Amino acid sequence: MRLSGAAVGIGWRQPHYAELLERRPALGFLEVHAENFFADGGASLAVLDAAREHYPISLHGVGLGLGSDAGLDPWHLDRLARLCERVQPALVSEHACFSRVAGGHAADLLPLPRTRAALTRLADQVDELQQRLQRQVLVENISAYVAWEQDELSEPAFFAELARRTGCGLLLDVNNLVVNARNLTGCSPDEAALAAMAWVDQLPAGLVHEIHLAGYTEQTGLLIDDHATRVRHEVWRVYEHALARLGPVPSLLEWDTDIPLLDVLLDEAEQARRLLVDLQDCV
Numbered sequence: 664m665r666l667s668g669a670a671v672g673i674g675w676r677q678p679h680y681a682e683l684l685e686r687r688p689a690l691g692f693l694e695v696h697a698e699n700f701f702a703d704g705g706a707s708l709a710v711l712d713a714a715r716e717h718y719p720i721s722l723h724g725v726g727l728g729l730g731s732d733a734g735l736d737p738w739h740l741d742r743l744a745r746l747c748e749r750v751q752p753a754l755v756s757e758h759a760c761f762s763r764v765a766g767g768h769a770a771d772l773l774p775l776p777r778t779r780a781a782l783t784r785l786a787d788q789v790d791e792l793q794q795r796l797q798r799q800v801l802v803e804n805i806s807a808y809v810a811w812e813q814d815e816l817s818e819p820a821f822f823a824e825l826a827r828r829t830g831c832g833l834l835l836d837v838n839n840l841v842v843n844a845r846n847l848t849g850c851s852p853d854e855a856a857l858a859a860m861a862w863v864d865q866l867p868a869g870l871v872h873e874i875h876l877a878g879y880t881e882q883t884g885l886l887i888d889d890h891a892t893r894v895r896h897e898v899w900r901v902y903e904h905a906l907a908r909l910g911p912v913p914s915l916l917e918w919d920t921d922i923p924l925l926d927v928l929l930d931e932a933e934q935a936r937r938l939l940v941d942l943q944d945c946v
Contacts, residue, residue: 666692666719666753668911669943671936673928674723674890674918680710682925687717690932692753694721694915701742711750719753721873721915722746728762729792729802730775730785740795747796754873754913756801756834757792759785759822776811777821786828793829801872803834806842806888819865832872835863835912837901838894842879842886856897860904871909876902876935877917891920894931902935906942914939
């Protein structure tokens, strides 16, 4: 099933499983973390099967570590392929990060150096994943709290070249753009929004196939990408700019920590939907 550019969804988490299935709010799609459904059966898969009767499903992976030197975990890859075969998702996505090393797995999404060598490794493993799943995969830009001195490419150029080599798409997380701009440069929210807009302006047409929206928590001198709050004003500004630059793109509200009432997520999704409708009315 292919999503329309005006589709708006929410990240569907366990506290809202039953209520959402009972209420069936008007949403364009649901996104779940793929790893939560790797079991061969049980309650989780039954819930996901029930949801896909009413909504397109997006499978968002958080554990494959597409840029890891250790390569892709065959067990993980097999489980993801089995889940895709069962669910027939509208979208499948993962992150441009590393998380696996020989003999271990980091419980985080760690930033890749934007070198040509790292790009080649990432591209090879995106190719491996797409061939295994027999479908296009979207790769997400991550939040990062450090930068690599070895960087050779800008982040937009890195993703553009990845897509050129592999045919993958970009899952554009606009919250991560703002978080990174502020953490890595110490700039103000307004300056971060402008930097994020300039980032978006460097992307080639047709690269972005989904947008993520989320909130961050501000600590002393650091922003934490914890998906624990409503979307911030400056992130909405970047989202509006991205829509104007890229056109309508399926958009998703993520909320993973301190999960609120379902109506709070639906209210955030409605704000994104209104912005998409306004864009289409202007076209």
